Amino acid sequence: MQVLADNLKHYRPPVLSPAKSQAVWYSPWTIKETPKGIYLYGDVGSGKTMLMDLFLDVVSGGKKHKNRVHFNAFMLDFHNKIHLWRQNPAAKKLGQDSAVDALVGDILRESPLLCFDEFQVTNIADAMLLGRLFNNLWSKGAVLVATSNRPPDDLYRGGIQRESFLPFIEKLKTNCIIHCLDSTIDYRLLNEKIRDIYYHGPKPKEHLDRIWDQLTECREGEPLVLQLLGRSLTIPVHFRGLARCSFEELCNQPLGPADFRIIAETFHTLILDDIPKLGPGVTRANEARRFITLIDELYNQKVKLVCSAACPPEDIFPREVDEKGKNEVSFGDEEIFAFNRVVSRLHEMQSKAYLESKHVLKM
Template sequence: MWSFGPPPRGMYIHGPVGVGKSFLMDLFYASVTVPDDDSCCNNDSHSHKHAKITKRRVHFHEFMLDVHHRIFVYKQKHPRGDAIPIIAQQLAQEAQLLCFDEFQVTDIADAMILKRLFLLLLLDWNVVVVATSNRPPDALYEGGINRSLFLPFIDILKRTSDIISMEDSRKDYRLETRAGGQSYFWSNKDVRGDNNINNNMQAQLEEIFGGTASGTEAEIIPVLFGRTVQVARLNDRCAWFDFSELCYQPLGAADYISLCCRFPVLIMDCVPQLDAKHLNEARQFVTLIDACYESRTRLVLAAQVPLDELFVDFEAQVESSDGDEELFVSEKGGSSSSFATTMIRTKEGEYLEWSATGRIGVSLAQLSATNDLAFSFRRAASRLVEMGGKEWGRQ
């Protein structure tokens, strides 16, 4: 595409939820055509202007899983080798144009990988990056541990990309799809109570599922890195879970993506109201919603509160006693202590203690992403509205 001149600049589009960032990127991606091989083999000057374009559009969760899997495979053969230059070359040969949806950095390992990988992609291999994000570049990995090591990536991103802000856009277009598909049910009654509301809700879930599955054997779904996830209640097109099965277990994006690839419909019941007391579970739930959204998987929820009350907004103050102002660690333990805690302040001003190491999957690096989670609540609520439309889903 730019073999005979400097590469074009990339684009980084940021703004609130539902304002059309992904829509604009997808329009651009669709407009970038890939000529057939015959047109690329002609040697006249006109054909040089239409050299074959290789492109890839991917959600950022999925991209990072792919990168981690490539590192895993490389390290199996070369335990002491440096995988990043090899992976950068592979990615550049596969796609000259990379389009990322929901670009975000919340983990120190991802931050360090991205810094090295993108410096190679953007500067050595002239890959063009187009990305959408809820954060401006200067706010990426904000509050993260050792963020100073990540800052060169932000400088390169701003140097090679046009930064487009949609922060002034306040209309959430997803909310216009409210009418519709009955994918969200709720009752504030005891789920074990024998009452008409719960019986009716259960009947509707059974109808969506397609009948009971009491005699169905569990299925083992393969996941990247040689892992698996077990599904106990399923049929050919649908899997049914309790909230605790997917969000109280050490599962992540790779597991949810594998489930979405296998089933066009997922049912989840017993969904609680998600507030500052359920931060780890809420993070996993938001990741599940993102996976369903990207794969157009229908997600049917049975919750204890209405949809507009499912996500309780909160304000997180994350500060550090060792220099990173955004991360607050209590004085009964340092940054590496097994007793380190973070204090989360709710909108009502109540302080809750969140253990950094006392719960599965929680680390100090993840704590620096608490503010991102608060924003993710709004994105997830917006996406659930769109995903409840009649036209949502795949065959």
């Protein structure tokens, strides 16, 4: 990573002119050959995100990097930009490829270095778009640094039309150095824990009521309506950046990444009531996926989570026992990795270091 950081100090992709580039580490002279990026993968808590943050501190001089985002947020934003681009009357006769071509330049003008945390592909819309998008980015000199729980060959495993996605994997391995960071220790669990903000004891409502009163000086709060892509999302109770919702209100409703993202950007603290054990049924599977997305978005924005639950984090996603007596997770492979990530993050979100981190405000 140090070699890449050194190369980036003198690299400018040919697609950008010096006047348009806003990257802070460029020098007046350039390296013409595009440096290889880095793809770090390994178990949760192995230090992938920490290494990326240290790398960015070096290449950006400690300043916030514009193209350092959670991969899910990047794809959500890119799909939204394609939608807006198509609203232009002149663009309606053109296909998606033209939209991608037009938008790639905007991405690179922010910076040729793209840094993605939690790189994963879980739906066909992203899988079919990635090949065109990244072929275009790499052909114009983009450099990718990414973290993931999966090696490249396991991305989108079992997905619909995966054979059409395989060329992207080969391009990824060509344009990035692939490095495994497997570890048997989740270092995030070593932080000092703060008691009772993840509560699974008796009288959970009374416990969260007391915390609400402490944080709001016994104010009642009121509803807040958030506007999102032409529709509204109602938060039942809020007060000065603090929101309170139940698991039922957020995870048993037809909400998605955009909904959870605007919640995470709007509130610095979320009090969440009644997280249940999530079983193998279809309804529970949908709730589990929404809960995973919710925690990912809260974590990415450094939102402080106070919650009550039916059990410790390790037991939220139970295992079934099959006829042979083997323990098997009753969801797909992608969910297994996501479960482990969420359990790890729920522990980290109780740590003093996390509680002292600054909320990432809506830009």
